Amino acid sequence: MATINEIASKAGVSRTTVSRVLNDSGYVSEAARLRVLKVIEETGYVPSESAKSLRTKKSKVVGVVLPKISTETSSRLVKGIDDVLAAKGYQILLVNTNLSIEKETESLRLLKSRNVDGIILSATHVSNELQNVLKETNVPNVVVGQPYPEMYNVVFDDFSAAKELTNKLIENGHKKIAYLGVADTDYSVGVMRRGGVRSALEDANIQLPLEWDWSGTFDIKSGQDGMKVIIEAGLGHPDVVIAATDRLAVGAFEYLKHKQIEVPKEVLLAGMGTSELSRYVIPSLLTIDFPIEEAGKSAAELLLTQIEGKKTISTKVISHRLLE
Amino acid sequence: MATINEIASKAGVSRTTVSRVLNDSGYVSEAARLRVLKVIEETGYVPSESAKSLRTKKSKVVGVVLPKISTETSSRLVKGIDDVLAAKGYQILLVNTNLSIEKETESLRLLKSRNVDGIILSATHVSNELQNVLKETNVPNVVVGQPYPEMYNVVFDDFSAAKELTNKLIENGHKKIAYLGVADTDYSVGVMRRGGVRSALEDANIQLPLEWDWSGTFDIKSGQDGMKVIIEAGLGHPDVVIAATDRLAVGAFEYLKHKQIEVPKEVLLAGMGTSELSRYVIPSLLTIDFPIEEAGKSAAELLLTQIEGKKTISTKVISHRLLE
DNA sequence: CTGAAAGCGCTTACAG
């Protein structure tokens, strides 16, 4: 690997001059610049990022912390982030916490030790400790997916989304409505989406029976389990089942298909978050599209404005839309 | 950010000693070690990776080069890689080439300038130039997905997989067989899978009409287009359509559904590569499972053996299996 | 317009 010294001596200049042409900084005579560029060209020299980073405390690397690496949400988020970051010459250092909270905070220190220029964290819950560690690292950052007060934040309006979806169903004349949700540990998906559904039902004076207000996890299997509970609750079939996520809806569909209950004729399914899966699997799915890629882009943009020196905290709410 | 010097002075030792306890190298008296560890604990000191990397030429970072960032294949591959690499303390630097060949070679130099300890490249085609650049960088590396002679390589046996699948269909009594493939620029998926299908048909003395030997791209839309061509070829319906990828199979299914041709009753669908999508969408899909995550793990392991100093070139063939 | 020198934060022979 060539170094700046070799380039300098081959070009007959000091390494200071080489550095100047590399960074387009300070004055360099045209003649010197050309000699240097020629040598760089010939040798295929690429400056050591480690040395630059040690010196400048910058790295052109952004850490992206994910709770799970292999989900459609994660990969769409990373895609959006990468689209805007790559255009500005940044690379992504991936951290998979595997839902471990310790790994989350630990990884933040590690990222800092690598002089990353910024951190984007996809959150699964709201935590004071995480917020503190994030602030302590003193690295520009943005949190995606859960509301963190006084931080750069990219979120969806989960409450309104769930409420709109539910309202739409009520408008369409549905009265017997069941809900497949997730636990309250997840604020956005657990608390807010359930809250939106309940609020819409209340406004319309529709009862949500306890047995039809299910709490599960994020996987397809859980949707099947929940659907089973609802069907076996002894309250008859609901007109429509609203699922907090599209994977839950897919699970519900699988159970209904298995029981030969026709979708959408006997039971209509509604979900949130357009996975490719649900789009092809479930007939007449009514769903809320959360444009994850756009959230990724916004997160990257918010990060860039911080890196570039602006420091006004801001929350970006990505708008959703209803799809039939 | 604390530095090694501050730790040293607070602990009343030289930075040499601090470095020794950090790296568990050389002799350190128990007393000194404890003082140092205490100070590290108190200050939350984390050594600068930039400085370490400049000095040691190592970084505990592995570059992962992907043709597309947001596909199920990519994310499963990365998951497998991360599972074994994270356990050894490595992090992943992600590079998305967006199918650009220039970005591919360019990114290799960039990764080298970051002192990555290794590179895993998910290839979409076989190229001498890429192979040369890869060798030039002189960084441990492994190529996944396409056969690269004389390199560390993780591949599937696409020819055999396609042949087995086709044989199975022939065994089951199917004779009118059509094929939805992709272009030959992709060696593994284009050339080899088609080769396997054709070989099985030849062995059984079954003709593959030109009109039923379609070449498209990797998306669902392309499967629809191909299916249309096959149906409209004027040769009647095939008994079974073999798709080179599961996404093509999904496209074919969509077209058939649209035309109210029943699957699997009128036309059976077979695919390769178990996407979650196809599993839920297509009834009675016969498919070849390529365990991508396992390929990722193997790639990471092959990389680690290189990093740890072993230098015997080897190709790992990940075995597939037939799923019904 | 140009270069000598200092310094970023580490590790590693080397000497004791």
Add this chain to the structure above:
DNA sequence: CTGAAAGCGCTTACAG
């Protein structure tokens, strides 16, 4: 068992 010193490859005041 311990530390002083050199050096990794850059950038950046500073002086000319």
